[in-house]
Amino acid sequence: MRVMTAIEIRNLSKAFGPVKAVDDVSFSVEAGTITGYLGPNGAGKTTTLRCLLGLVSADGGTALVDGRPYTALEHPLAEVGAVLEATSFHPGRTARDHLRVICTAAGLPASRADEALEQVGLADAARKRVGGFSLGMRQRLALGTATLGHPRVLILDEPANGLDPAGIEWLRGFLRHLAHDRGVAVLVSSHVLAEVQQTVDNVVIIARGRLVHQGSLDELTGNGERPVRVHSAEADRLVPALEAEGARVERPGDGVLRVYGVDAETVGRAVLDERVLVTELVRERSDLQAIFMELTREA
Amino acid sequence: MTALVRSELQKLFTTRLWWVMLLVMLLFTGITLAVTIGFAGVQAQGGPALPGRGTLEFQQAAWTAGAGSSIFVMILGIVMMTGEYRYQTITTTFLSTPRRGRVVTAKLVAGLLVGVLFGVAALLLTAAAVIPTVLIAGGEVALLDGGVPRIMLGVVATSALYALFGIGLGALVRNQIAAVVGAIVWVFVVESLLTAIPALQDVGKFTPSGAAQSLIAVEVDSGFGAPDLLPAWAGASVLVAYALVFALVASLTTVRRDIT
Ligand SMILES: Nc1ncnc2c1ncn2[C@@H]1O[C@H](COP(=O)(O)OP(=O)(O)O)[C@@H](O)[C@H]1O
Ligand SMILES: [Mg+2]
Numbered sequence A: 001m002r003v004m005t006a007i008e009i010r011n012l013s014k015a016f017g018p019v020k021a022v023d024d025v026s027f028s029v030e031a032g033t034i035t036g037y038l039g040p041n042g043a044g045k046t047t048t049l050r051c052l053l054g055l056v057s058a059d060g061g062t063a064l065v066d067g068r069p070y071t072a073l074e075h076p077l078a079e080v081g082a083v084l085e086a087t088s089f090h091p092g093r094t095a096r097d098h099l100r101v102i103c104t105a106a107g108l109p110a111s112r113a114d115e116a117l118e119q120v121g122l123a124d125a126a127r128k129r130v131g132g133f134s135l136g137m138r139q140r141l142a143l144g145t146a147t148l149g150h151p152r153v154l155i156l157d158e159p160a161n162g163l164d165p166a167g168i169e170w171l172r173g174f175l176r177h178l179a180h181d182r183g184v185a186v187l188v189s190s191h192v193l194a195e196v197q198q199t200v201d202n203v204v205i206i207a208r209g210r211l212v213h214q215g216s217l218d219e220l221t222g223n224g225e226r227p228v229r230v231h232s233a234e235a236d237r238l239v240p241a242l243e244a245e246g247a248r249v250e251r252p253g254d255g256v257l258r259v260y261g262v263d264a265e266t267v268g269r270a271v272l273d274e275r276v277l278v279t280e281l282v283r284e285r286s287d288l289q290a291i292f293m294e295l296t297r298e299a
Numbered sequence B: 001m002t003a004l005v006r007s008e009l010q011k012l013f014t015t016r017l018w019w020v021m022l023l024v025m026l027l028f029t030g031i032t033l034a035v036t037i038g039f040a041g042v043q044a045q046g047g048p049a050l051p052g053r054g055t056l057e058f059q060q061a062a063w064t065a066g067a068g069s070s071i072f073v074m075i076l077g078i079v080m081m082t083g084e085y086r087y088q089t090i091t092t093t094f095l096s097t098p099r100r101g102r103v104v105t106a107k108l109v110a111g112l113l114v115g116v117l118f119g120v121a122a123l124l125l126t127a128a129a130v131i132p133t134v135l136i137a138g139g140e141v142a143l144l145d146g147g148v149p150r151i152m153l154g155v156v157a158t159s160a161l162y163a164l165f166g167i168g169l170g171a172l173v174r175n176q177i178a179a180v181v182g183a184i185v186w187v188f189v190v191e192s193l194l195t196a197i198p199a200l201q202d203v204g205k206f207t208p209s210g211a212a213q214s215l216i217a218v219e220v221d222s223g224f225g226a227p228d229l230l231p232a233w234a235g236a237s238v239l240v241a242y243a244l245v246f247a248l249v250a251s252l253t254t255v256r257r258d259i260t
Helices: A045-052 A095-106 A111-119 A135-146 A165-182 A193-197 A217-224 A235-244 A264-274 A288-296 B002-013 B017-039 B056-086 B089-096 B100-136 B148-173 B176-196 B198-204 B208-215 B232-255
Strands: A005-016 A019-030 A034-038 A060-065 A080-083 A153-157 A185-190 A202-207 A210-216 A228-231 A248-253 A256-260 A280-283
Touching (some): A005 A045, A005 A153, A005 A185, A019 A045, A019 A202, A034 A045, A034 A165, A034 A193, A045 A153, A045 A185, A095 A111, A095 B089, A111 A135, A135 A153, A135 A165, A153 A165, A185 A193, A202 A217, A202 A288, A210 A217, A210 A288, A217 A288, A228 A235, A228 A264, A235 A248, A264 A280, B002 B017, B002 B056, B017 B056, B017 B100, B056 B089, B056 B100, B056 B148, B056 B176, B056 B208, B100 B148, B100 B232, B148 B232, B176 B198
Parallel strands (some): A019 A210, A034 A185, A080 A153
Antiparallel strands (some): A005 A019, A202 A210, A228 A256, A228 A280, A248 A256
């Protein structure tokens, strides 16, 4: 199999009026891997994905699938599958008809509709109107829609929303199977790191439209160095003493210090010597959620 | 492109609205026919008698009954477009066909076909009512002469073109309720006034329904005097021009817009 970049986003920007929804974002996704696209609500995830899919026109930069813009793909559903909002179905149409309409437009055989329903566990509901579906069933139907053409690239926007724990577990298995057994490139967005933590190989983190991290999950946890976190209204006064001990001090703001290169006892001694009132002094765990929060916190 | 047109027709025929609209359209046409048949030969107060059931004039008037169905086709056209935005299926549609111009073209073609279907359905109902009525009255049935083919063609063409008006309006307005209410107010209030009030007919004859009336115009004196209409060829041109404008509007408003 040819190794090529399945998804490549380069310097992508999109503004809605004064809001810079996506601001100079670049990242890529390789075949056979699952990449989590993470960021709090309003970070710009959906806008990025919609630019990639040709639904929203970017102000600048490029977003390519298999080296081409989505709108230039001759048989898009055979190359890219996408799951966007959970509600994009006509409530009066049956699940099977929904898929068949798309099969017709995409030139796929109508039998694919039934296969896809089988694959996402909706065979029994095939002839029911989508209006009566639960959110979880809609998500399954959306996944069935996305995989109709056996695409090599799968893009999912918050697919876990509305799924119960069993549904999320099923989704994880489904995505792992597609990526690791079939070599599909998967890009999955979420505002909850924990949802995708166990599934993804790589993470891309975005906040306020800007990319704040791209790499493997291991890189995110920072292979090891765990800082001591100090919270104090008088944090400023501690810094010179700590630096005299050879510590490296990060100041993320709000009276918080993250102290690297010394142990907690050294920090405690500095606190005692400087007679500073601290409200928190703790060795940080490599808590992914905390790192995520830290990376994406409001400036 | 045929695949896309088939997909659009499939969209329409896998939901319930089309046959609700078809039934309402047939009901509307049926009522018009009943009135036409019921009042045939009746002497209006002080005016001349309406043509009797055996006459050619009666048949001409009756064959125009289907023309009133175009508003229902237009509503169907509106829903073909606005339904995609209302239920956000437009996302899926553009994902399978990212070249949006093709989607719009397929919708327009599908709309034309459905319009023809509705027009033909209205004609069949008309035939089922008119032919027995004429025979019972001892008249001679006119189908291929006496201006009847022109009226039939006018009914079908009007129906087909109104589907395009609906699609264009739907693409422009996108809000389903607003577009449907707007279309109804336009057809039943604005156009009715413009085409019915003699002083306004200079404008009224250039409206879509004014132009459509010229296609099916018959010389029946209803006591109000003959309406001021365009010649049939000019009416046809005006209708086609409207259809082209609406098709253009549908394309221009759909191709560039961000789908968020
Ligand atoms: N159609 C739109 N019009 C105006 N602002 C929008 C539109 N879509 C998104 N935005 C804004 O762009 C920003 C990014 O939104 P979005 O991409 O939906 O974020 P996410 O998917 O990460 O929650 C938000 O501030 C949002 O309010
Ligand atoms: Mg979103």
